Amino acid sequence: MRVLLQRVKSAKVIVDDQLITEIGLGFVILLGIGKGDGDEQIRFLTDKISTLRIFEDAKNKFNYSILDVKGSAIVVSQFTLYGDVHKGRRPSFSDAALPEDAAPLVQEFAESLHQLGIPTQTGIFGAHMIIDLQNDGPVTIWLEK
Numbered sequence: 001m002r003v004l005l006q007r008v009k010s011a012k013v014i015v016d017d018q019l020i021t022e023i024g025l026g027f028v029i030l031l032g033i034g035k036g037d038g039d040e041q042i043r044f045l046t047d048k049i050s051t052l053r054i055f056e057d058a059k060n061k062f063n064y065s066i067l068d069v070k071g072s073a074i075v076v077s078q079f080t081l082y083g084d085v086h087k088g089r090r091p092s093f094s095d096a097a098l099p100e101d102a103a104p105l106v107q108e109f110a111e112s113l114h115q116l117g118i119p120t121q122t123g124i125f126g127a128h129m130i131i132d133l134q135n136d137g138p139v140t141i142w143l144e145k
Helices: 039-051 099-115
Strands: 002-015 018-023 026-032 062-064 072-077 120-122 130-144
Touching: 002 039, 002 072, 018 072, 018 120, 026 099, 039 099, 039 130, 072 099, 099 120
Parallel strands: 026 072, 072 120
Antiparallel strands: 002 018, 002 026, 002 130
């Protein structure tokens, strides 16, 4: 399971010119599900994300978590995080989970964050989405389990 986490001041997801979801301060989480991923990866990553101290205090030190700042999250399924470009000119996605396996895990991941106290919304699985965000810092973190 791979996560590209972006700290944002605001973000929204648009599909077919329709606003799907919108948040203020928090995270946009691009989530790639690999073959064989499951509950162990979800528990590890959502616990790490909920307690990751990447919000600044008054001295501009990373001392606050998303829970501390009462932030929100948007989880967007992103199979392209499994794109392998070592050979050729076109990425191979052979390590990404099949859609029928990935879709429920994306929902489970979002629900796990919500249960940890982070208001969490999702994009639409498999849709062409426009992600409009203000990356704060910028702060972008790569996590993998």
